[in-house]
Amino acid sequence: MANGGNMMMRSTLGRVRALGAARHGLADWWGQRVTAAALVPLSVWFVISLLAHRGADAAGMARWAGRPWNAVLLLALLIALFQHLALGLQVVIEDYVHGEAAKLGTLLAMKAALALLWLAAILAVLKLAFAG
Amino acid sequence: MRDVREALMAGRTSDGKPVLRPLSPHLQVYRPQITSVLSIMHRGSGIWLGFGTILLVWWLVALAGGAGAFAAVQRFLGSWFGMLLLFLWTAALMFHFSNGMRHLAWDAGAGFEKPTYHASGWTVVAAAALLTVLLWVIGLALG
Numbered sequence: 644m645a646n647g648g649n650m651m652m653r654s655t656l657g658r659v660r661a662l663g664a665a666r667h668g669l670a671d672w673w674g675q676r677v678t679a680a681a682l683v684p685l686s687v688w689f690v691i692s693l694l695a696h697r698g699a700d701a702a703g704m705a706r707w708a709g710r711p712w713n714a715v716l717l718l719a720l721l722i723a724l725f726q727h728l729a730l731g732l733q734v735v736i737e738d739y740v741h742g743e744a745a746k747l748g749t750l751l752a753m754k755a756a757l758a759l760l761w762l763a764a765i766l767a768v769l770k771l772a773f774a775g
Numbered sequence: 776m777r778d779v780r781e782a783l784m785a786g787r788t789s790d791g792k793p794v795l796r797p798l799s800p801h802l803q804v805y806r807p808q809i810t811s812v813l814s815i816m817h818r819g820s821g822i823w824l825g826f827g828t829i830l831l832v833w834w835l836v837a838l839a840g841g842a843g844a845f846a847a848v849q850r851f852l853g854s855w856f857g858m859l860l861l862f863l864w865t866a867a868l869m870f871h872f873s874n875g876m877r878h879l880a881w882d883a884g885a886g887f888e889k890p891t892y893h894a895s896g897w898t899v900v901a902a903a904a905l906l907t908v909l910l911w912v913i914g915l916a917l918g
Contacts, residue, residue: 676882679875686872694914701845705838717835728828731821757828764832767839774839 671730678727685720705771714772718765725761729754809896817874820867827864865910870903 692713696704707713732753740746784795805811837844851857877895880886886895 676879679879683872683876686868690868690910694910697914701838701842704845708835708838724828728821728825731818732825735818735822760828760832764835767832767835770839771835 671733674726675730678723678730681719681723682727685716685723688716689720705774708768709771709774711772714768717768721761721764721768725757729757732757809893809900813874813896813899817871817878820871820874823867824864824871827867830860830864862907862911866903866907869906869910870899873899873902873906 692707696707699707708717733750736746736749736753740749781795784797786794786796786798788794834848837848852861877886877899880895886892
């Protein structure tokens with residue numbers, strides 16, 4: 644067979660380079676929607692919680708964030724939010740930044756910056772949770 | 776170039792060489808419509824909210840850092856510049872949230888008829904404006 648003896652509809656080179664979709668082509672598309680759906684209740688909860696704690700002092704706010712379920716929901720919010728943001732900005736960069744080197748560089752810089760922000764936020768929530 | 780209209784024909788081939796040929800119509804050709812304007816605003820508000828995560832992270836890190844660090848964030852958020860940013864982020868979040876629901880409905884296959892997506896578009900604008908004002912009225916009244 645011309646295709647290196649395999650029965651797949653993909654070239655050997657395409658397989659080696661992991662090009663093309665082997666049922667994973669929609670992973671990012673789905674990820675964007677699943678995180679969006681998760682963010683619907685999580686952001687409603689977060690905005691209402693912030694409104695309810697207007698005027699609270701640092702200790703009161705920290706106590707709120709450190710309660711087990713609040714900390715869990717904050718972590719869930721941060722995971723869904725940063726995943727959603729990374730996927731969204733990736734599409735924007737892929738649309739507007741041309742040239743492979745510039746595109747790859749911008750994507751990596753964006754992901755690195757988001758990863759650091761995300762880890763800092765996660766660490767802060769864990770610290771609040773374990774301090775209580 | 777023999778004609779000014781050729782300026783609109785300046786493109787590049789896939790291997791990067793300059794070439795003059797008719798280009799597909801771009802933004803400046805079309806009259807803005809509720810569908811296209813909201814689509815652009817969805818992307819714009821998403822990017823703007825992305826910058827808002829810096830404030831969210833600063834706020835959480837300061838909260839974990841103790842009363843002094845938290846007071847600095849609160850002082851910034853209480854300044855006119857902080858309030859302006861907060862207001863713009865509230866508006867962006869309410870819009871992105873409302874229009875995001877519209878997108879999720881489309882992803883489920885609903886709402887693709889022309890009268891429906893025009894009506895849902897204006898509903899999103901009204902909902903975003905209403906929610907933004909509502910949140911700030913409640914927030915300022917309680918404060």
